Amino acid sequence: MxxxxxxDDEGMGDALExxxxxxxxxxxxxxxxxxxxxxYRDYDxxxxxxxxxxxxxxxxxxxxxxxxxxxxxxxTARGGERSIVEALRSGADDYLVxxxxxxxxxARLETVTRRSMIPTIPPQxxxxxxxxxxxxxxxxxxxxxxxxxxxHKEFELVRILVERPGSAVSRQxxxxxxxxxxxxxxSRALDVHMAGLRSKLDRPGLITTIRGLGYRWGI
Numbered sequence: 001m002x003x004x005x006x007x008d009d010e011g012m013g014d015a016l017e018x019x020x021x022x023x024x025x026x027x028x029x030x031x032x033x034x035x036x037x038x039x040y041r042d043y044d045x046x047x048x049x050x051x052x053x054x055x056x057x058x059x060x061x062x063x064x065x066x067x068x069x070x071x072x073x074x075x076t077a078r079g080g081e082r083s084i085v086e087a088l089r090s091g092a093d094d095y096l097v098x099x100x101x102x103x104x105x106x107a108r109l110e111t112v113t114r115r116s117m118i119p120t121i122p123p124q125x126x127x128x129x130x131x132x133x134x135x136x137x138x139x140x141x142x143x144x145x146x147x148x149x150x151x152h153k154e155f156e157l158v159r160i161l162v163e164r165p166g167s168a169v170s171r172q173x174x175x176x177x178x179x180x181x182x183x184x185x186x187s188r189a190l191d192v193h194m195a196g197l198r199s200k201l202d203r204p205g206l207i208t209t210i211r212g213l214g215y216r217w218g219i
Contacts, residue, residue: 001024001025001026001044001045001113002025002026002028002042002043002044002045003020003025003026003027003028003043003044003045003046003047003109004027004028004030004036004039004040004042004043004045004046004047005017005020005027005028005029005030005047006030006031006032006033006035006036006046006047006048006049006052006057006060007029007030007031007047007049007075008031008032008049008051008052008053009049012049012098012099013029013031016047016075017029019102020106020109023106025109028042028043031052031053032052032053032054032055033052033054033055033057033059033060033063034054034055036048036060036064037060037063037064040064040067040068040070041068043070044070044071044113045070045071045072045073045109045112045113046064046070046071046072046073047072047073047075047109048060048061048072048073048074048075048092049074049075049076050074050076050078050083050087051076051077051078057074057076057087058086058087058090061074061087061090061091061092062090062091064091065090065091071093071112071113072091072092072093072112073092073093073094073095073096073105073108073109073112074087074092074094074095074096075096075098075100075105076095076096076097076098077097077098078097079097085176089176089180093112094108094111094112096108124136125137127162127165129162129165129206129217129218130203130206131143131144131145132201132203132206134158134159134162136159136162139155139159141155141158141201143201143202143203148200148201149200150197150200151193151196153178153189153193154193154196154197154200156177156178157174157178157193157194157197158197158217160173160174160177160178161207161215161216161217162217164217165217165218166216166217166218167216168210168213168214168215168216169214169215169216169217170213170214171187171190171213171214171215172214173214174190174214174215175187175190178190194207194215206218
């Protein structure tokens with residue numbers, strides 16, 4: 001498996017190259033973001049530092065995501081919550097703070113590459129559950145033949161839940177994707193919108209609460 005390590009620190013870069021080569025990866029070192037953007041097609045996975053000499057790693061990631069879905073693991077000295085959230089929202093598959101524990105780094109590389117090999121399912125235009133029809137194109141929910149009026153956030157809750165009917169979706173995922181935040185006030189807002197959504201749907205059991213995790217769509 002070909003791996004690009006985008007790291008301008010010589011000591012860290014050399015150590016990563018040595019260790020990962022010993023683990024069976026074919027490693028190429030790059031010291032600038034532009035080098036990766038010019039050669040990303042050659043790699044199966046990327047380890048990307050955020051503090052690069054030519055451009056910030058977040059900008060590299062954003063440009064890369066416009067043209068490629070190659071798995072990217074961020075490895076950086078920036079450990080703040082804001083940096084982590086920004087990187088994940090910009091398309092990073094995982095995030096580690098330096099210095100990494102090698103066993104954990106390898107395990108995370110294996111996870112992001114394995115995840116990328118799962119076949120993608122084309123998005124559905126509509127999801128039907130009992131007498132409830134969710135039209136994802138028209139952004140409309142029809143219950144027993146009658147359209148119901150949902151707020152923007154209520155529909156977003158539905159849209160995310162029906163992406164995987166029957167599977168649990170965590171509160172964290174819902175808050176991050178809809179509000180971009182997971183503060184206490186947002187958690188309360190989620191509860192309010194979920195209560196309103198359930199009331200409008202008037203289908204007990206359609207949205208199940210998974211205690212300690214989140215919610216599941218499907219009867």
